[in-house]
Amino acid sequence: MQLTDYIRKRREKKNILLMTHLVLGYPSFEVNRQVIRQMVENGVDLIELQIPFSEPMADGPMILKANQESIEAGTTVKDCLEFAAEVTAAYDIPFLFMTYYNILFKYGVEDFFKKAVAIGIKGFIVPDLPPEEGAGFLQLAGKYEIAPILIYAPTSTDERMRELAGHARGFIYCVARRGVTGKQTDFDKDFNLYMSRCRQATNLPLAVGFGISNKEDVDFLTGQADIAVIGTRTIRLIDEHGAAAVGPFIAGLK
Amino acid sequence: MQLTDYIRKRREKKNILLMTHLVLGYPSFEVNRQVIRQMVENGVDLIELQIPFSEPMADGPMILKANQESIEAGTTVKDCLEFAAEVTAAYDIPFLFMTYYNILFKYGVEDFFKKAVAIGIKGFIVPDLPPEEGAGFLQLAGKYEIAPILIYAPTSTDERMRELAGHARGFIYCVARRGVTGKQTDFDKDFNLYMSRCRQATNLPLAVGFGISNKEDVDFLTGQADIAVIGTRTIRLIDEHGAAAVGPFIAGLK
Amino acid sequence: MTTKGYYGNWGGAFIPEVLHETFKQLNLAFEQAKGDPTFWQEYKELMSTYSCRPTPLTCADNLSDHFGGGRIYIKREDLNHTGAHKANNVMGQGLLVKRMGKKRVIAETGAGQHGVATATMAAKFGLACTIYMGEEDVMRQRPNVFWMEKMGATVVPVTSGSKTLKDAINEAFRDWVSSMDDTHYVMGTVCGPHPFPEMVAWFQSIIGLEARKQIINGFGKLPARVYACVGGGSNAMGIFQGFMDDKDVELVGVEAGGHGLESGEHAARLAGIDSSAGVAQGYKTMFLQNDDGQMRDTHSVAAGLDYVGVSPILTDLWEKGRVRFESATDKEVMAALDLTMKKEGIIPALESSHAFVQAFKEAGDLATDQALIINMSGRGDKDIFTIAHAFNDPSWKEFIRKKGEEYATD
Amino acid sequence: MTTKGYYGNWGGAFIPEVLHETFKQLNLAFEQAKGDPTFWQEYKELMSTYSCRPTPLTCADNLSDHFGGGRIYIKREDLNHTGAHKANNVMGQGLLVKRMGKKRVIAETGAGQHGVATATMAAKFGLACTIYMGEEDVMRQRPNVFWMEKMGATVVPVTSGSKTLKDAINEAFRDWVSSMDDTHYVMGTVCGPHPFPEMVAWFQSIIGLEARKQIINGFGKLPARVYACVGGGSNAMGIFQGFMDDKDVELVGVEAGGHGLESGEHAARLAGIDSSAGVAQGYKTMFLQNDDGQMRDTHSVAAGLDYVGVSPILTDLWEKGRVRFESATDKEVMAALDLTMKKEGIIPALESSHAFVQAFKEAGDLATDQALIINMSGRGDKDIFTIAHAFNDPSWKEFIRKKGEEYATD
């Protein structure tokens, strides 16, 4: 798959890649634009674009608020798709869509894939769509060559991990801990064990997200994971210090 | 019985007698004193002294209030007995005690009779003591020669009236209508029928109370009853215009 | 001269003459109903289709383990329609009213439960309804007032006397002496002139009849003790009657200890020493009164227990030693309520909580193969204003404050 | 890939991966319970000793005569412990929690009835308990919040989204994805990911099983129609299941019409035209959502009906024509509530009153030898603030104003 290849190639040069996340339309598309520019200029390797949904069940308070305010400000799925087309055209790194299944479902799942292909999106992260419910989705992902990013959790058994690996493409998103986005994670012995279980279950690259917020976290992950995912941290940073703070922050992670 | 004789003799000279009522200690014994003087001076024939009780179940709002305020002001049964002794000594008309049974019961029923005899009280009106509950009371009334005044109501059957007549002495207190003290009574055809039923049931003089408030009422009763009872009306009068208003009011009833 | 309506030295019918015929008719209707087996059948049928009888007997495992003595069973009168045992009496009297052909009912109410039950019965039976309620109780039990009115009843706040239950009874009598031709007075407890104590006790006996069967089914034998709170005494008489002939079952009535028996601010007639024999409100019993026979002010956090008199039947059973009387203070009541909510998920009315207090004090004395029954006369929903206030709940206060402001600008 | 948990096109289990094992365990426990006849026995025993099952079926003679058509029967879920059908589900899940050995429960609540029921169950079963409740519902249902807290539960007001039921569900899931090891999420209605719809429907089927027997006993034959309000759909599914195979019994679900279907301010998913198929809160059903798939704000005077989704089982039955859907406006609801209180002395919850509205509209169409059943899912006590406000009751307002002032000076 092209996404996996990209990650592997990039990893030849870097010990760990960075994936960042933002909620489209929050606080505005203009700020999104500035933030993405700074991310790319400071060496981010992949960017997750979250299309806001009114019921972001798996997200914590920070991203929940971003979802809601974006929708309240009038962000539509169409706006998100247009913006995504703009940034994929402007920057040469992979962009992924993260959203909840209802957004695809209401759009029409196949139409959504077609559109994503047209825009140049490389993968989808849909946290409320387990493979049991995603047969059609996975099939279309294959057909349209968009990586369906599946999720491992610390609660996943080895067997479950292997099963998920059979459906996943691109990379595996390893949730660092129980819970929702936006809380601190303890990177301890249990975590190391979890990561080695992940490794054993799949050959795909591993991204680790949930609670990664500083250079120490990233350093800790280096060697265990292929991608460190920075989510809530940048949203908070922008809320507090504006878009301009993102560049230096990203630069400081390496 | 002495009370009956008194009434009969007095009736030889008057077409109808007047009985008035007051609540002892309301608004004060001093006012009671002034009121009684004016009543007697203006020709009242009998006076009912109500010993206040906290639960005057058969009384309407006006007398209820008088009972409560008297008790709140500190009136005791002992005070009432002393005051009664004073007025029976001062005036040569019959005084009766009206009160609820608990006052006698707590005092000791026989002791209460003895005390009443010593004071010179001529009769008792106890509205919550039907003869079924008053065997001991009636026996003591005989023994101490104090008239137990029993009550007829418009709801009493002829048979019940005859039964009550068998226990009553002094006179019968005919309640003019259903209800409690203090409301207007319609003196109509039904009332005439009621009075003739009362007459047929007993040879005792008949007093009529509840709702008699002016000369017309008294005139209406003349010929049908032996005694007109003025209750709530004088209490209201005193509340509104003071004790001095009682004399002219009584004078105006004849 | 008859001793009908007496229980030992207590009871009677001290009624104004104007009600003589009314009581004659009522006695007749009641005697006929008692003699007519279809009446009780009709009553049971009504209570099982309109209310939820038989009410369950719940084994309170957590409380039992907590106190580590006898098994605690709770008779669930709270699950009756309208939320208290008062429904039993009221529905029974409703059937009598139907038989007598009257068109209107009146009632006194303290906690408001009897008022709600009467308003409910009146709605169901198509009767006009007026409820007398002490002004203080109107304040304490506002939700109940609201529901009575919504069910079509007129609620008259009584401002005389101590503005509580006894004054409401007086006012109801004052209404009745003018309205008796078409009106029945639905006395709410086993007090007042005969036949009310006997009648109300008869309707409430359904509680004890059920409870006796249930404890034998559920526990295998009779309980060692049965606890009930005592206001007028109707829920107590209701459950006690099921065990009256079981001499080994100790019956315990719990009165309102208010701020403590020594404080004078309580409503303990039989558990305390402040009462004496008297005659008021139509019957003879032990009253909280002064030496002149004037009734005293009483106090209880529970409006339904805040009463000067007590059932003549209970006074007799107390005198004969068949029922033991205890009292529970307001403070003990709040603690027992709290514990019961947390341990069992059950919210007893403030009245009922008095019975819980005494049972909790004594549960540890029983052996683990013994049982006790608490009669839970009603549920605590009606007491939310009092309970939230007593627990000093800040978010409740804040909520009320905001609502109040909203209504201030109306 | 399995179609387990689907009802026609609806249902499923759209859950975050972190809950995969939790659901596996839950499915297993549920399947075992279903297959074990002693489980249902234990459940029935619990409901008949702790709650008041079987709840009565009341014949509403006055209402029947008023509308002059079919006989109106009312299934009295209001007489359950805690005052609503929610107890059935919660106690059942409580038994499952015991089997799974978990130590804590969480729940969402709208009207607060499910929260109260869950807090109650947690107290009884000795479990820790957290309840998520939309901030708007906290305001609307303050008495329920108070009781939950008194029973030892933590109530968390949810301030995200529309601050109502759907947001409380989201928050409960957010709790669960971190706490699943020792925590069970007690879903309150027949929605959410499989196995919840099936599980809740199973526990609630006790309503319909009883009602079918009762109507045959009491009326001699099956009813022509059965009415139930539909929030998530649990009380409706509960009673409908008793008559599912009786093809001549028409089943009618009544949704919240709010300010009217044309106003956009309602919660009619199946009775209106504003909904479309979607996937949210873990399952696929008809949602009130916009073209992008964003959930819309809903409105109902009844907190328990104010929900964007609806049971996938009901959506299937609607699609197949087995259940007819109607809606009742806030205004119609207040009128039906008023009439029911005055005619029968019964106070339905605002939710339940929706079912009464539709039954009243149609009772006259039935012949006098036909019957209909209204499922009275709960009692209206909890709604006193809303109802008193809606009826603009002056003495209630005055009372609240005074209480508010008292607390203002604190």
Ligand SMILES: Cc1ncc(COP(=O)(O)O)c(C=O)c1O
């Ligand atoms: C719930 C409850 N329990 C007890 C009582 C006390 O009355 P009784 O002693 O007649 O049962 C009341 C009276 O209102 C009540 O509402």
Ligand SMILES: Cc1ncc(COP(=O)(O)O)c(C=O)c1O
């Ligand atoms: C009394 C009552 N009825 C109905 C409902 C609606 O829920 P469901 O449709 O699941 O019965 C609720 C929900 O809180 C409720 O409390």
